[in-house]
Amino acid sequence: MNRALALLLLLALPGLSGCVALAVPVAAGAMMGRGIDRPPHEEATPPAAGSAGPAAEESQAASAEDAQVALLSSGEVVGVVSYAEVPPPSGQGRQDDPAYSQLFAKVTAIAQRDPFSQEKRKSAILADPGTLKPDRAECAFAQTAVLVDLDPADSEAPLAEDVVTSRQLARVLATLRAQEVAVLWLSRHTAVRAGAVRRALLRSGLDPSGADELYLVRYEDETKATRRADAAGDFCIVAILGDQKRDFDELFAFLKDPDAAFALDPLIGEAWFLAPAPLTSLSQSEQGSQDD
Template identity: 35%
Template sequence: MNKPRMTLTLLLAAQIALPGCVAAVIPLAASGAILNQERKSEPEPEPKSEPDLPVLRKEDRVLTPPGPAYVDIAPPPANTAPPAPNETADPVGAEPPTARVPAATPARSLRAYDALLSYAVTEAARDPVERPRMSAVLQAPTSLSPARADCSIRPPAVLFDLDPADGLFDPDTMDHSDPLLDVMVRRLRAEAIDIFWISGLPALRAGDVRRVLKNSGLDPKSDDGILLIQRSEDRKQERRKQLQETHCLIAIAGDTRSDFDELYEYLKTPELAQPLEELVGSGWFLAPLPLTQGQ
């Protein structure tokens, strides 16, 4: 076949094949356009939003202090052994330890009566001529000096104050004594030391006071002396001075310092009486009340 005829044949074949190709291409393009149109018509999904968080108001906030929390604990008693080094710490979440509060030790325990007994027996055994006995009465109270009054050769005596610090002795309710005190009082009598009891009650109540002292066992034979107020203008201070005139008052037992001398009731600056503290335990004895309310 020659070239012109071949070329004509190829052109005719191309013209015949062209419509079919175009027809095939158009449906594909149309279908793509429709698909794109459907995709455009579908609503686009909205972006996911985070859930709304509650607004924390200022008054709802809890402020945590910087640094670890701690519990202030009182030091353990002296006789408590420290924890072993290999002890484990308290578990997390455990309740904080309760602050240790050492048991209160009363300043006027019965040991004060033991000290009084020892002191009184020692003072009473002295020869007043060779070595004068020491009185529990101040020589000049207003000077705030611990100098004591002269005892001379007067017989020794011990004075017990019956009145509580905030009132007067009540014979109708305060009728209970400690057995240890009963033993101590008997020992003082055995050492030839006279016993006296003092109260701010009027002398008209002497019978009631005597009855309670006898029934409680503190003065079973009613031999002791009782110092009460005889006149309205009397004071216990005057009664103590009167006793000092007849006896060597070597020891006074009371539950407050004003039981030793009334100057403590008038001090505006208690620190000024500091020099007198050397008498506490050496003539003056802070001790429990001799008689209290029965249990």
């Protein structure tokens, strides 16, 4: 995909923190002026002398935002599904989380890296977990990817009709796909439930095109570690999003003293990102509150 197109998307996305701007190369300004079909708009009329003021500035800002929204929701942007095609969540959206912006900035910096750069991509997978060192495996020529663990703690991800997610997360993933970053989903649901998982991702807007790779349980007692390794063999996973540390590596499930892995803490916010599980069922949440 045209890299300039992806850069425009980054600037147009609402709801992302200012740290995202740091991931956009300085050369973007020169690139964005070429090869992009913008929505039609009227030329701004210069204000009369002495007429400029807060109201005029607010109007100009609103016009610019409208143009950005129009571009994002049009079919002219290759690789991003029109917002009109994204099924609205069944109820209130989930709260945003700072981890989404951090993940977006880190992965974007890698996706926008010069393809001829000598700097090697680092995987989010530990090179040697047994040593408790933060050294990460190097990627070969596989496609850059983000791995998202769907399951909350030790449960299975909800697949009900009323599942909701964070709109910010949905936008982040859509824009990463536009930069040719693959989005992979990991869950303890069995492969026979792949259709139900697909529908939940579709309804929530997390995977509106249904094209993301699913890594589900294929045989009895298959572990997440095995499927995580399979995904790492297929893609260059540069970031993992999970709601607990064992979503990043199985070693966290066996440590008698969790603090013994303090050497791995620098990976949080760099390659590992902690946030609530992506999907929530409104009916199940309400039931849980009543039980409490």
